[in-house]
Amino acid sequence: MKRLQLLRWSGSVLSPRIRPLNNRCRVQQVYLTPIRLQSSATPALASEQDGTPGGEAVPPPIQKPSPWMAPSPHPEAADHSPKLAALHSRLSLPSKLPLQTLARTLVDPSADPSSRFNNKSLSMLGNDLLSYYMSEYLLCTYPRLPMSVLWAAMYSYIGPRALTSMAREWGVEYAAVPGSEVDPGLLQFKRLPAGSEVDSPPSDTFTKDGELLKRSQSARVIYSNEFGDPREPSESSADGATPHQACANFTRAVMGAVYLHGGRSAAKDFFKEHFMSRHLDIANLFSFSQPTRDLSKLCKREGFAGPVARILSETGRLSHHPVFVVGIFSGEDKLGEGSGGSLDEARFRAAAAALKGWYLYSPLGVRLPSSMEEEGAEPWTPLFVDPGEIIV
Template sequence: MSILYKTSRLLHKQAHGIQVNTCRWNSTVKNGFIDEILSSKKALAKITTLSNRIGLQPKFPMNTLAQALIDKTAVQNASVSNEKLWTVGKILSDMYVLEKIKCLYPRLPEKGVQALQGGLLDSRALNRLGNSWGLEVQRWNEDPKQAYGKVLAKTTEVETTRVAGEVYKPDAMKRAILAILGAVHLEGGFKESKKFVDSHIFSRQLEPRTMLQILYPRRQLARLCRRLKLKDPVYRIDAETGRKSREPVFVIGAYSGPFCLGQGQASSLDLAEQQAAYNAVLSYYIHSPPFEQFPSETLQTSTASFSPIPYISPGELVL
């Protein structure tokens, strides 16, 4: 068995209410608080609407979805809250997002990887996702019974905790969404959880070039050419206009031998050179080679074959 497969089996066994023989979440366990929530017609309508809106299976148990909306701050009993579901969802979301970033952009520096991951999974991103679902978090002064059907969480008044200039984004929404992902996985397996992540978390397209900050681009390009055993970069003017006017424009290319590594355009020769070097280094980092499959596609069975990515990055440039 692969390590990932053994880990997935361990996750199934550790989750509360799991039936080890069938590897499914035991959604028939009776719980008074969850039953009380579902006894409210208004709450049941909200939860059913949420289930349909996010594309869950028709047979998906409503009590499991209701439990995913109970934050650990709202109840003292951890078995009632979404804490264990959230733990499973957190592991799965990190795995799916990181493997996609690493497979698509194997040369991307670690800071760029973390920025992309944060853009998809941080509190702000998942709050926007929850808002697009119509999901709400219990207000700090709202009666819990009136908040049934929302994300139940104990929060404080925003103005007493918010730092000046900071946008208040509670983590309760993030934990609820990841708990729903964990519930989807425990009910439907890797296939359904992967489908859920593709449909919702990866629905937001992030451009890696906006997540990367390159300092000293000319020095980095020179170091990169030496690493790749290319000739040192030479900067040439490809085009220019208005040199003696108030608004000149220079187009400069960064060349290594006969190859143009990048082009830059600016109002001065120095800035155009820096832009050309920046674009050359950036195109190296965000290169996306073709690959056949994601590693998680082998988790359905322990005997599944895997075709590794045909490229391994030598690492980030160090100046």
């Protein structure tokens, strides 16, 4: 029986070309060269394909791209993540800030220890910027705030819990386990093992020779951080991180990324829109133990007449629920007013109100020192400097 000769064009039918995958899977694809099997090709045709006269077809080696071995997603994957694009638009980030940098802010050091791909450097820069912008705002707007209240206000605005709340309000979701196959729009961090201790000792104490001793407020001013804590705020470690630590690092990293790519003006606008827009009642941060004594010392230091408590009104003195309204006067000037179920309680609240009125003084037309960095800034106007809080 005569053997049929295959046509030259039959090679495209017997060995169809394997098309490469799309660009999104370029990192993991394997490129194959179309080779006809020896059993389905004539010797002449096989020799023309591999270039060997009359020899057997030798398939060329398969070329494989170098695999992505990092524990975090590939930077090119950020261009195809709808979560990242939505987050970029939701935060109104500058167009100069690329999606690759935004994806890097979502990689905690506990997920990827490499400083080239995690957000540690961006988080450090963002933390310094947040501390500077917030401290200058509070010190210039309320120059008489006591240090303890200033630390509490700083913590309320840019503390770890506040930053965690902001990250959740921005719609950031957690990845179950970090890895290169995870969507770059998810926050990746390695969770701490169960039973790990993350709480720090009280901020007004320090350890010496294994004993917990009291730290003075002067030492806290010199050696503490922006929150009055003698130690650095808890950060992510190689063992893992808590969701609060990962969210706080991410929020700080976004601030640092905006500053690097958008510049100083974009960073200040981002700070005003996302941090200064949050309302904080600073009056609720005060806690007085002996306000009448403090008020007497304040009047003596400032040269005012000694404070005198006077009853302004009362009702139900002989009933089970009396109400007294007491005012604190310095000469003819009323410093504060308070009400309570007894005369002592009303006088206590009136003295506390007088102290709050003094500490919460805010001058008009406040200019921040950072405003002088802008182009065409007006000449500097000296700020109001208070002699300091009452030292008892």
